[in-house]
Amino acid sequence: MANDTVERVAVLGAGSMGHGIAELAALGGYDVTIRDIDEEIVTEGYENIEWSLEKLEEKGRIDESADEILGRIGATTDLADAVSDADLVIEAVPEQLEIKEDTFSSVDEHAPDHAILASNTSSLSISDIASATDRPDQVVGLHFFNPPVKMDLVEVTYGEATSDETAEAAYEWVESVDKTPIYVRKDVHGFVVNTVLVPFMEEAAWMLSNDETTIREADAAMVYERGYPMGPFELNDFGGIDIGYHFRSESDQPVPPVVEEKVENDHLGKKSGKGFYDYDDGDGVGYKPEDAGSYDTLRTEAVMINKAAWLVGNDVATPEEIDIGLRLGGSFPEGMCRRGDRIGLDIVLEKLESLYEEYGEQRYEPTDYLVELVEEGWTGEDAGKGFYDYRVEPPYHYINWELDDDGVLEVELDRQERMNSMSDDMFMEIERLLNDVDVDEVSCVVFEGAGDRAFSSGADITGFTADDPAEIMDVDEMFQTVYEFPRPTVAKIDGFCLGAGIELALACDIRIATEDSTIGTPETNLGVIPGGGATQRLVRLIGEGRTKEMVFRGMQFDAAQAEEWGIVNHAVDDEAFEDRVGEIVDDLVSGPPVALKAAKRVINDGQDASLKAALAMEKQSFAVLATTDDMLEGVTAFRRNREPQFEGE
Numbered sequence: 001m002a003n004d005t006v007e008r009v010a011v012l013g014a015g016s017m018g019h020g021i022a023e024l025a026a027l028g029g030y031d032v033t034i035r036d037i038d039e040e041i042v043t044e045g046y047e048n049i050e051w052s053l054e055k056l057e058e059k060g061r062i063d064e065s066a067d068e069i070l071g072r073i074g075a076t077t078d079l080a081d082a083v084s085d086a087d088l089v090i091e092a093v094p095e096q097l098e099i100k101e102d103t104f105s106s107v108d109e110h111a112p113d114h115a116i117l118a119s120n121t122s123s124l125s126i127s128d129i130a131s132a133t134d135r136p137d138q139v140v141g142l143h144f145f146n147p148p149v150k151m152d153l154v155e156v157t158y159g160e161a162t163s164d165e166t167a168e169a170a171y172e173w174v175e176s177v178d179k180t181p182i183y184v185r186k187d188v189h190g191f192v193v194n195t196v197l198v199p200f201m202e203e204a205a206w207m208l209s210n211d212e213t214t215i216r217e218a219d220a221a222m223v224y225e226r227g228y229p230m231g232p233f234e235l236n237d238f239g240g241i242d243i244g245y246h247f248r249s250e251s252d253q254p255v256p257p258v259v260e261e262k263v264e265n266d267h268l269g270k271k272s273g274k275g276f277y278d279y280d281d282g283d284g285v286g287y288k289p290e291d292a293g294s295y296d297t298l299r300t301e302a303v304m305i306n307k308a309a310w311l312v313g314n315d316v317a318t319p320e321e322i323d324i325g326l327r328l329g330g331s332f333p334e335g336m337c338r339r340g341d342r343i344g345l346d347i348v349l350e351k352l353e354s355l356y357e358e359y360g361e362q363r364y365e366p367t368d369y370l371v372e373l374v375e376e377g378w379t380g381e382d383a384g385k386g387f388y389d390y391r392v393e394p395p396y397h398y399i400n401w402e403l404d405d406d407g408v409l410e411v412e413l414d415r416q417e418r419m420n421s422m423s424d425d426m427f428m429e430i431e432r433l434l435n436d437v438d439v440d441e442v443s444c445v446v447f448e449g450a451g452d453r454a455f456s457s458g459a460d461i462t463g464f465t466a467d468d469p470a471e472i473m474d475v476d477e478m479f480q481t482v483y484e485f486p487r488p489t490v491a492k493i494d495g496f497c498l499g500a501g502i503e504l505a506l507a508c509d510i511r512i513a514t515e516d517s518t519i520g521t522p523e524t525n526l527g528v529i530p531g532g533g534a535t536q537r538l539v540r541l542i543g544e545g546r547t548k549e550m551v552f553r554g555m556q557f558d559a560a561q562a563e564e565w566g567i568v569n570h571a572v573d574d575e576a577f578e579d580r581v582g583e584i585v586d587d588l589v590s591g592p593p594v595a596l597k598a599a600k601r602v603i604n605d606g607q608d609a610s611l612k613a614a615l616a617m618e619k620q621s622f623a624v625l626a627t628t629d630d631m632l633e634g635v636t637a638f639r640r641n642r643e644p645q646f647e648g649e
């Protein structure tokens with residue numbers, strides 16, 4: 001029976017994945033034993049962990065010392081020793097079924113009965129691996145991405161016999177080490193991420209094999225026109241061309257001839273000095289935006305969306321899980337379900353049908369689920385439903401929000417894989433939330449960034465070349481919605497707050513930052529200027545000279561300087577941060593709502609009026625407020641020497 005209290009972890013294999021997983025487990029507070037067959041490999045793995053922890057310590061990214069964390073890690077070559085008291089065993093030995101089976105059979109013999117046995121395989125079947133044990137119900141896939149400490153995603157994969165109890169315990173463990181798990185509910189080859197990601201590279205390789213594209217054209221189009229972080233050939237070179245090759249051939253699927261040829265010639269990508277690009281004797285990756293030509297981006301995206309539909313239709317994963325998987329595991333700007341809903345599933349289906357007709361290849365055959373959606377008229381966002389249902393409560397993918405009993409609306413920008421940088425969807429979601437929320441229920445709004453690295457590093461730069469300039473200009477509306485929201489707003493800044501990040505903060509009424517935060521307007525480094533209001537809001541806040549210096553020089557500085565310049569209200573020590581924000585929010589929550597709303601309007605609008613007109617606005621508001629119940633309550637409380645209880649009337 002799986003144990004839901006994991007205290008001790010054993011990691012088998014001290015290579016790049018194994019030592020990374022062991023480091024992660026130790027960072028999460030677990031006692032870990034790392035084991036490999038050879039003393040030298042174990043020592044190397046241990047030293048790699050030591051080096052990495054020291055780097056994290058130097059960068060101030062860990063709360064404990066590297067030595068303390070290292071103190072939780074033991075190393076051995078003895079498998080029985082490593083697993084005998086482990087509650088969770090994670091295998092990260094070479095990707096060969098025989099080696100995995102031998103390992104699991106020995107682990108089964110020596111690990112406690114309650115232990116969960118996990119495999120980090122990325123391409124083998126969990127069910128096959130589990131069958132080497134007498135407890136297949138306690139065997140689960142835990143597919144970490146490389147490097148495990150940096151990459152946020154872990155796929156938690158069911159084998160045929162895996163019990164819910166085991167999968168749930170594994171899922172919770174992943175959360176306990178601060179990673180994001182997604183369930184892969186069936187043991188399908190490639191799990192979720194690779195099922196959708198591999199065609200990104202493969203479709204381009206088929207097109208190259210058929211002389212339908214060039215390497216640079218495909219890479220430039222997917223990066224600059226569609227916003228992917230790397231082009232398909234660049235990604236293939238980066239990850240290793242042999243990896244994708246084995247992935248296809250293991251599952252008896254045809255391999256594009258250009259890939260076969262590269263593997264035969266040992267041109268495996270960056271690691272061998274040559275792949276689709278030449279790294280040793282050439283300039284390496286070298287495409288430019290103008291190389292994009294007429295590459296058929298929809299062809300690749302349609303195949304990926306078809307794969308995503310196949311996963312959903314076969315209950316392997318939900319659209320949310322697929323999209324999180326691709327964002328965190330593939331660094332995609334958005335998941336393929338969301339992208340499909342934006343493109344229009346009817347357009348995707350039509351594309352697949354025409355490709356299927358032209359080439360007759362199985363990979364173009366539209367999956368049943370996609371056909372069903374389109375037949376029912378659920379063709380995506382414009383139709384109100386596609387992979388996601390946009391009709392009643394449209395989903396929020398990039399912000400988390402909560403309205404508590406005191407009326408504090410907490411909005412968390414959550415795109416940690418890209419430093420909470422703001423995509424079009426994030427802009428839209430913030431705006432939609434503020435427009436849809438019942439203002440009477442809200443006493444104040446607090447914006448913050450998810451994770452511990454950034455409030456927001458700005459607008460998503462990768463979208464700049466892919467988006468229509470008119471859409472980029474529209475971002476301004478969200479900032480104005482925040483600025484005009486009729487309740488006090490607070491920016492709670494911890495970490496990078498750059499570009500659109502500081503612009504969101506400037507649209508808030510009060511800004512409070514941890515001392516270590518970095519604040520700035522780096523847009524000129526990108527050849528643009530702030531587009532979300534910073535030039536205008538900053539000049540009103542800190543004056544012309546400082547605004548010009550900041551914007552012209554693309555300056556970034558710490559919170560102390562931001563406080564000195566008047567950009568943030570308070571720069572606060574890390575330890576005191578939550579309390580300080582809490583004090584401010586408490587004051588806003590207990591303040592008189594009608595008066596605060598009036599004060600905000602008069603202060604905002606008065607800045608654009610003449611002093612005379614602004615004073616008149618103030619006087620008028622004062623007079624109106626003097627007739628409210630809140631004023632009576634304020635005066636009564638003063639006379640009776642008690643705290644006022646404002647009702648907002």
Ligand SMILES: C/C=C/C(=O)SCCNC(=O)CCNC(=O)[C@H](O)C(C)(C)COP(=O)(O)OP(=O)(O)OC[C@H]1O[C@@H](n2cnc3c(N)ncnc32)[C@H](O)[C@@H]1OP(=O)(O)O
Pocket residue numbers: 229331417418419421422457458459460461462475496498499500501522523526530531532
């Ligand atoms: C109208 C508004 C306009 C604007 O806002 S323009 C944008 C202004 N902002 C910037 O120019 C800041 C850009 N970002 C950075 O300079 C750096 O990041 C930081 C200094 C914030 C952090 O650096 P480090 O600690 O080395 O992290 P990392 O590896 O650069 O970032 C982690 C991942 O986040 C992605 N990322 C960060 N900021 C953005 C962004 N603004 N747009 C898109 N992606 C971003 C990276 O690329 C990377 O991703 P991967 O791990 O896949 O390599």
